[in-house]
Structure formats: structure tokens, C-alpha cells
Amino acid sequence: xxxxxxxxxxxxxxxxxxxxxxxxxxxxxxxxxxxxxxxxxxxxxxxxxxxxxxxxxxxxxxxxxxxxxxxxxxxxxxxxxxxxxxxxxxxxxxxxxxxxxxxxxxxxxxxxxxxxxxxxxxxxxxxxxxxxxxxxxxxxxxxxxxxxxxxxxxxxxxxxxxxxxxxxxxxxxxxxxxxxxxxxxxxxxxxxxxxxxxxxxxxxxxxxxxxxxxxxxxxxxxxxxxxxxxxxxxxxxxxxxxxxxxxxxxxxxxxxxxxxxxxxxxxxxxxxxxxxxxxxxxxxxxxxxxxxxxxxxxxxxxxxxxxxxxxxxxxxxxxxxxxxxxxxxxxxxxxxxxxxxxxxxxxxxxxxxxxxxxxxxxxx
Numbered sequence: 001x002x003x004x005x006x007x008x009x010x011x012x013x014x015x016x017x018x019x020x021x022x023x024x025x026x027x028x029x030x031x032x033x034x035x036x037x038x039x040x041x042x043x044x045x046x047x048x049x050x051x052x053x054x055x056x057x058x059x060x061x062x063x064x065x066x067x068x069x070x071x072x073x074x075x076x077x078x079x080x081x082x083x084x085x086x087x088x089x090x091x092x093x094x095x096x097x098x099x100x101x102x103x104x105x106x107x108x109x110x111x112x113x114x115x116x117x118x119x120x121x122x123x124x125x126x127x128x129x130x131x132x133x134x135x136x137x138x139x140x141x142x143x144x145x146x147x148x149x150x151x152x153x154x155x156x157x158x159x160x161x162x163x164x165x166x167x168x169x170x171x172x173x174x175x176x177x178x179x180x181x182x183x184x185x186x187x188x189x190x191x192x193x194x195x196x197x198x199x200x201x202x203x204x205x206x207x208x209x210x211x212x213x214x215x216x217x218x219x220x221x222x223x224x225x226x227x228x229x230x231x232x233x234x235x236x237x238x239x240x241x242x243x244x245x246x247x248x249x250x251x252x253x254x255x256x257x258x259x260x261x262x263x264x265x266x267x268x269x270x271x272x273x274x275x276x277x278x279x280x281x282x283x284x285x286x287x288x289x290x291x292x293x294x295x296x297x298x299x300x301x302x303x304x305x306x307x308x309x310x311x312x313x314x315x316x317x318x319x320x321x322x323x324x325x326x327x328x329x330x331x332x333x334x335x336x337x338x339x340x341x342x343x344x345x346x347x348x349x350x351x352x353x354x355x356x357x358x359x360x361x362x363x364x
Contacts, residue, residue, distance in 0.1 A: 001025075001162040003065040007032040007054070009079050011044060014096045014121055015070030016133030019049050021167030024135040032060060040130045061086035066163070069095040069103075072232070073239045077106040080116075087115055092156045094119045098183060099239040100146045100176035107148060117156040118146035118176055120183075121169060128229065139168035146176035184243035189251060191233055192244070194226040224295070296324075296349040297342040301362040309339065315359055321352045 006022065008015045011033045019031050033041055034054035044050040054060055057079070061067060067083055069076040076095045080103075083093060093116050095103050100118045107116045123141035143164035147153040157173060164171040174182070201219070205211040237244055261269045302308050309326065316323060325342040343349040353363055 001159075001166045003029070003159065003163065005030040005032070005064045007034070007061055007064045007067045008070055009034055009057070009067065009083070010070035010075075011035050011040065011050070011130050012070060013124065013128050013130070013133050013137070015068060016044065016049070016130040017123075017135065017137035018068065018070075018096070018121070018163075018167060019044070020133055020135035021138060022163070023049050025166040032064065044130060057082040057086065059086065062088050064088070065091050066159070067091065067093045069093065069097075073097040073099055073102065073235055076103055080106055080110055080112060084110065084112060091115070092117060092159065094156075094160055096121055097239075098187070098236060100179050101242075102239050104146065104148065104176045113148035113150035114152040115156075116148055117153050117160050118144075118148075118179075119160055119164075120144040120146070120179065121164075122187075123169075136168065138164075141169050143169035143171045144179055145171055145173050146179050147173065180240050181243045181247075184240055184247045188236055188240060188244050189247050191225050191228065192237070192248065193251070194223045195233075198223050198226045295342060296344070296346050297340060298349065298353060299364040300339045300341060300356060301364055302338050312339070312356070312361070315355060315361075316352050319351060319355050321348050321355065323352075 006019075006029065008019055008031065011019065012035075015033075019033070022029055023031065030051045031049060032052040032054050033044060033050045034056060035041060038053075041050060041053045045053060052060065061083060067087070069079050069083075071079060076097055080093065087093065093112070096119055097103055098120055100120065103118060104116075107113055121138050121141060121143050123138050145157050145160050145164070147157045161171040161173075197219075201211050201215070258270075258273065260266075261273070300312065302312065313323070313326075322344060323341060324344050325340075327340050328338060341352065343352060357363060
């Protein structure tokens with residue numbers, strides 16, 4: 001990686017995590033940053049992540065080799081015009097937005113295709129802001145890179161690829177239109193489905209709230225992402241309106257077909273639905289991070305008696321294994337154990353599994 005000075009316009013969860021990862025990889029790199037919340041920039045400087053706090057878009061940017069636009073999607077396009085006069089020869093601009101068409105169209109409109117390459121780090125958290133950023137958030141996460149049509153953009157893409165590798169991410173080159181079509185299906189539609197399902201259960205529940213009371217297992221798994229920021233997902237739906245509308249139409253059509261199969265009692269086609277989905281789902285790796293981090297957890301089958309949880313906690317603590325959350329599974333219709341234990345990372349989960357199996361706990 002040849003970039004020695006990098007600026008961040010916006011330093012939230014993703015921008016902060018990239019900056020932290022770069023400092024970990026190369027402590028000598030110079031990082032500049034600008035955002036409206038001065039206190040967070042001061043925090044970043046006190047932590048040794050930010051070297052220069054910018055008061056705005058101006059002359060200091062002329063020393064930068066790369067500039068990251070890390071503000072919300074609708075603002076990134078606006079910052080392009082502001083940054084353009086201060087871009088030195090050979091430097092490039094990139095963004096971290098989860099949709100790419102709008103920023104690429106603005107780049108074309110401003111004649112900046114020779115100095116821009118799009119980016120989308122596919123990782124995140126339920127929490128936002130610089131204070132929740134980490135130097136490993138993007139490790140083993142896909143970092144989508146979307147070049148422009150200009151011949152220089154390919155070289156810029158390779159430079160962004162080196163940055164992605166430096167922070168432990170997995171770079172993947174895509175056409176920006178293909179990117180937006182893909183994320184509409186695997187990221188944006190699931191959020192819409194999860195949110196609509198939660199609202200459907202809310203509206204269909206009995207006055208006593210029995211559905212909410214017994215909700216667990218599969219319902220909680222597939223609706224976890226409905227807890228994400230409403231403002232962010234409103235913006236994403238508008239920014240990626242075309243691809244989302246297209247895939248949503250396909251999904252509605254598939255639901256209509258399933259409704260017909262259920263009404264007709266078509267056992268063969270219903271069986272095929274679940275068989276096909278199981279086969280394809282089992283072919284998808286769980287290793288790569290998505291827009292929200294995977295939940296590292298498992299269930300343990302234990303007898304509900306005094307001291308049982310304390311004993312289990314002591315067994316894990318003896319190996320220095322930290323627990324993120326532990327709770328009782330009140331609904332175990334899918335064969336879950338009495339306890340659900342969640343960990344911060346895969347390594348802790350695997351170590352805990354080995355430790356508990358050593359003491360003859362049954363992991364489910």
C-alpha cells in the first residue's frame with residue numbers, strides 16, 4: 001500500500017474502523033478527518049487514530065493520496081463537488097456507501113471518472129458512531145470495489161484493493177449496477193421482509209400479546225435485522241429504489257405462488273420449496289460477515305436448577321472466555337437447549353463449545 005496520507009470525510013462506525021485498521025497495519029500513515037461532531041474527532045486524535053483534525057473541506061486535502069467519503073449516501077455525492085478542487089494529481093476519491101448507482105452517476109456528471117472508485121465494506125453493527133468502531137470490524141468481510149468506465153479507474157481499484165487487504169478485508173470487484181442488484185436481494189430485501197414480518201405479527205397479535213410472548217427461535221433469528229436504524233433504511237430504499245422494487249416484485253410473486261400451493265394443499269410443491277431452499281442455504285458459507293455481524297451463539301441443554309447457570313459460567317471463566325449474553329430459551333420448538341449463549345467472536349464460541357463438551361454439556 002503506497003498511500004501515506006488519507007483523509008476521511010465522516011468518521012463513524014465504518015470510517016472509524018477503516019482508519020483504525022490502517023493505523024494498526026501502518027502506524028506511520030497520516031490520517032486526516034472531518035466531521036461535524038468535533039468531540040469524536042478529538043477522541044480519535046487522543047487515541048492516536050487521527051493525526052490532523054480538519055475544520056472543513058479545504059487546502060489540507062491537497063496533501064492526501066486518497067480521500068474516503070464516509071457520510072450517509074445522500075451526502076457523499078454533495079461532498080464530491082466540494083473535494084474536487086483540492087484533489088492532487090494521482091490521488092483518488094472513494095466512498096463506503098451501501099448503494100453505488102447514485103454516487104457513480106454523480107461522478108459521471110462531474111467528469112470525475114478518472115479519479116473515483118466506489119467501495120462498499122460489507123460489515124456493520126447494531127451500534128453506530130466512531131465510539132463503536134474497531135480495528136477488526138472489516139476482517140474477513142467482503143469489500144466490494146466498483147470501478148468507473150475510465151481506463152484509470154482500474155489502477156485506482158487496485159490501490160483500493162491494497163487498502164482493503166491491509167485492513168484484513170476481502171476485496172471483490174463488481175460493476176456498480178450489478179452491485180446494487182445483488183445487495184437489493186441479499187441485504188435490502190431481507191430488511192424489508194424482517195420489518196414487515198415484525199409489523200404483521202404486531203398487527204395480528206391477540207390483545208393479550210401471546211405471539212410476542214412466545215416469539216423465539218426462527219422468528220427472532222430472521223427478524224433481528226429489523227432493529228436497525230429506520231433513518232438509514234429509509235435512505236437506502238430511496239437510493240436503491242429501482243433494484244429493490246424489481247426484487248420485491250419477484251418476492252411478492254413467489255409468495256403468491258406459495259399461497260396458492262398452501263390453499264391447494266399441494267404437498268409435492270411445498271416439499272420442493274423447502275428442499276430447494278435448504279439445499280441452497282446449506283451451500284452458503286457463514287464465515288463472511290454481512291451488513292450486520294453474525295451472531296456467534298449456541299444453545300446448551302441443562303437442567304433448570306439452582307446454580308446451573310453459575311456453574312456453567314465458572315467453567316467458561318476458568319478458560320478466560322468472555323460471554324456477550326446469556327439467556328433462557330422460553331420457546332424451544334426447534335430443539336434449542338434451555339440456555340442460549342452469545343459470544344463476541346467465533347474463536348470464543350469455538351473455545352466455549354470445546355470447554356463445555358469437555359465437561360459433558362450437550363451443545364445444540
